[in-house]
Amino acid sequence: MALTTEEVRKIASLARLRFTPEEEAAFTGQLGKIVDYIDQLQRFEAGAPPEAAPGTAVRAAPEDDDLPRPCLPRESFLANAPAALDGFLLVPEVRRTSTADARQASEARPGVGDDLSS
Amino acid sequence: MTCHPDLWGLPAEELARRIRGGEVSAAAALASALERTARVEPLIHAYLEIFEEAARARAAQIDRSVAAGQDPGPLAGVPVALKDNLNLTGHRLTCGSRILAGYVAPYTATAVQRLLDAGAVIVGRANMDEFAMGSSCENSAYQETHNPWDVATVPGGSSGGPAAAVAAGSVALGIGSDTGGSVRQPAALCGVVGVKPTYGRVSRYGLVAFASSTDQIGPIARGVRDAALATQVIAGHDALDSTCAERPVGDLLATIEEGIAGMRVGVVKEIDVVLAAQAAAAAGEPAPNDIAASFRAALAALEQAGAELVEVSIPSLEAAIAVYYVIATSEASANLARFDGVRYGRRSPGAASLADVYFDSRSEGFGAEVQRRIMLGTFALSSGYYEAYYGKAGAVLAQMRAELMAALERADAVVTPTTPSAAFRLGEKVADPLAMYLSDIFTTPASLVGLPAVAVPSGFDGQGLPLSLQIMGRPFEEATVFRAARAFERQVGWQVAPRFRGAEVGAG
Numbered sequence: 001m002a003l004t005t006e007e008v009r010k011i012a013s014l015a016r017l018r019f020t021p022e023e024e025a026a027f028t029g030q031l032g033k034i035v036d037y038i039d040q041l042q043r044f045e046a047g048a049p050p051e052a053a054p055g056t057a058v059r060a061a062p063e064d065d066d067l068p069r070p071c072l073p074r075e076s077f078l079a080n081a082p083a084a085l086d087g088f089l090l091v092p093e094v095r096r097t098s099t100a101d102a103r104q105a106s107e108a109r110p111g112v113g114d115d116l117s118s
Numbered sequence: 119m120t121c122h123p124d125l126w127g128l129p130a131e132e133l134a135r136r137i138r139g140g141e142v143s144a145a146a147a148l149a150s151a152l153e154r155t156a157r158v159e160p161l162i163h164a165y166l167e168i169f170e171e172a173a174r175a176r177a178a179q180i181d182r183s184v185a186a187g188q189d190p191g192p193l194a195g196v197p198v199a200l201k202d203n204l205n206l207t208g209h210r211l212t213c214g215s216r217i218l219a220g221y222v223a224p225y226t227a228t229a230v231q232r233l234l235d236a237g238a239v240i241v242g243r244a245n246m247d248e249f250a251m252g253s254s255c256e257n258s259a260y261q262e263t264h265n266p267w268d269v270a271t272v273p274g275g276s277s278g279g280p281a282a283a284v285a286a287g288s289v290a291l292g293i294g295s296d297t298g299g300s301v302r303q304p305a306a307l308c309g310v311v312g313v314k315p316t317y318g319r320v321s322r323y324g325l326v327a328f329a330s331s332t333d334q335i336g337p338i339a340r341g342v343r344d345a346a347l348a349t350q351v352i353a354g355h356d357a358l359d360s361t362c363a364e365r366p367v368g369d370l371l372a373t374i375e376e377g378i379a380g381m382r383v384g385v386v387k388e389i390d391v392v393l394a395a396q397a398a399a400a401a402g403e404p405a406p407n408d409i410a411a412s413f414r415a416a417l418a419a420l421e422q423a424g425a426e427l428v429e430v431s432i433p434s435l436e437a438a439i440a441v442y443y444v445i446a447t448s449e450a451s452a453n454l455a456r457f458d459g460v461r462y463g464r465r466s467p468g469a470a471s472l473a474d475v476y477f478d479s480r481s482e483g484f485g486a487e488v489q490r491r492i493m494l495g496t497f498a499l500s501s502g503y504y505e506a507y508y509g510k511a512g513a514v515l516a517q518m519r520a521e522l523m524a525a526l527e528r529a530d531a532v533v534t535p536t537t538p539s540a541a542f543r544l545g546e547k548v549a550d551p552l553a554m555y556l557s558d559i560f561t562t563p564a565s566l567v568g569l570p571a572v573a574v575p576s577g578f579d580g581q582g583l584p585l586s587l588q589i590m591g592r593p594f595e596e597a598t599v600f601r602a603a604r605a606f607e608r609q610v611g612w613q614v615a616p617r618f619r620g621a622e623v624g625a626g
Contacts, residue, residue, distance in 0.1 A: 015496040016476040034552055038440045044514045076224040082465035095471045
């Protein structure tokens with residue numbers, strides 16, 4: 001099936017990615033071609049539905065007891081954070097955008113202004 | 119210690135034997151490896167970083183341990199290159215991505231720790247396709263790696279850096295990760311041995327995740343014995359990875375020389391059909407006769423070594439790429455959600471809101487192929503398409519698993535070519551993602567079903583580029599796969615000596 005630019009925009013928004021119009025056009029063509037190829041799956045007879053996660057020829061190890069164990073110290077973890085303050089991760093404020101701002105923003109940046117800003 | 123200029127060319131097993139016995143020092147072995155690396159690296163660009171200082175300190179530590187009468191282990195003083203998605207405390211790790219520029223590993227992967235516990239010397243982090251997504255190493259955000267056999271061709275991917283480094287003689291062992299062929303395909307294109315162990319055989323703790331239902335860590339070596347030795351070292355249960363199986367590894371070298379007289383080897387009858395379809399899909403190029411001819415020669419060699427060939431049928435083989443690119447991208451879209459500019463990695467400097475942090479950091483930090491796969495996976499999992507894509511792929515995969523397991527009841531091992539072509543030219547497939555994906559047609563089934571598989575050099579194409587045979591086995595029967603691979607290697611028996619064709623400077 002061919003993908004529309006609108007669908008690509010929607011998927012990009014779900015994936016928290018944004019593209020320039022040129023990138024969007026390129027992705028629409030490339031993804032459409034790949035999805036066309038994947039559509040050959042419809043020709044294949046399917047066996048029984050997979051009983052476990054795909055890929056696992058074997059069952060995973062049995063669950064361990066849920067006991068506290070040593071883990072990475074907070075400072076080691078935060079050493080790789082782009083911004084941290086008093087032992088916590090630091091991010092810009094989650095801004096509530098007005099409807100007009102959101103519409104404008106979603107045209108330029110698909111996805112901004114929906115579930116993220118509420 | 120006197121200079122030992124040729125130590126770089128020794129198998130890991132032999133090098134470790136000499137170092138454990140005090141015949142040569144780990145420092146001399148490392149010096150030889152670093153000299154060789156300095157000579158070949160300008161031709162192939164396999165490394166993102168060489169840990170020279172840390173490696174020298176480590177080699178000195180091994181030598182002190184030997185001098186004190188201790189045994190550093192089966193990889194004593196052996197230089198090893200790590201793919202840049204394996205954590206080693208205090209060292210940088212980028213996954214070949216801009217989004218992880220500046221990340222420093224806060225802990226060590228279990229597989230890497232086991233290499234260290236066995237005496238290995240880690241010499242550097244080697245190039246890879248960004249987040250292990252690619253079949254040519256051209257998706258690295260940092261550099262292109264060249265194939266030591268012909269520097270105008272790709273080394274394969276995504277573990278192209280470790281494969282090129284091993285083939286060029288820079289290190290005896292490379293450690294990569296294989297999600298759909300990322301160890302086996304570059305090993306094939308570089309004329310070396312590559313291993314994808316059984317799913318659950320090697321702990322993934324400390325490996326940056328791509329597709330969690332198929333990711334496995336595996337070694338690259340110049341010979342089958344070294345590949346088995348390295349697998350032996352890194353395999354086994356680990357409480358830090360709940361998908362790592364509690365099954366004994368056994369001694370993978372104990373039976374490796376026993377030969378394959380009477381072994382039933384399954385030959386997949388759909389291979390010619392698949393090769394023809396692949397060639398047709400690849401812009402109407404003629405069928406790659408070299409691959410078919412080389413595969414027939416490999417079958418003859420197996421027969422000469424005493425194997426009994428049996429025909430097996432895997433009708434779903436043709437669907438492997440379609441299944442793989444639904445399942446792997448779906449998992450990748452979830453696994454890569456963690457790269458959001460908040461917890462680690464690069465945050466877009468201009469982001470004013472939390473939403474901007476997510477959108478800008480990911481859009482600026484991920485390269486085109488990673489974005490493409492995240493998009494594809496998000497699509498396959500999205501409302502309205504889930505059943506038709508992710509659901510259908512899972513159902514065809516169940517069929518594929520049934521076919522492969524049935525084949526492995528009739529046969530002790532199943533063989534295919536590792537790749538549908540030899541190394542292709544740099545840039546040749548960059549503009550056509552689907553053509554690039556098709557490089558993995560023969561390697562994806564073992565990944566999807568979780569089987570162990572080894573890629574072994576099998577000969578050369580008309581241009582003198584290496585070709586490879588893939589041997590798959592039953593889950594956790596690595597010993598059988600290695601035994602078959604070793605028998606095949608002995609039968610075919612060519613010495614690995616890449617020629618660096620196209621390079622100004624001879625590096626032989």
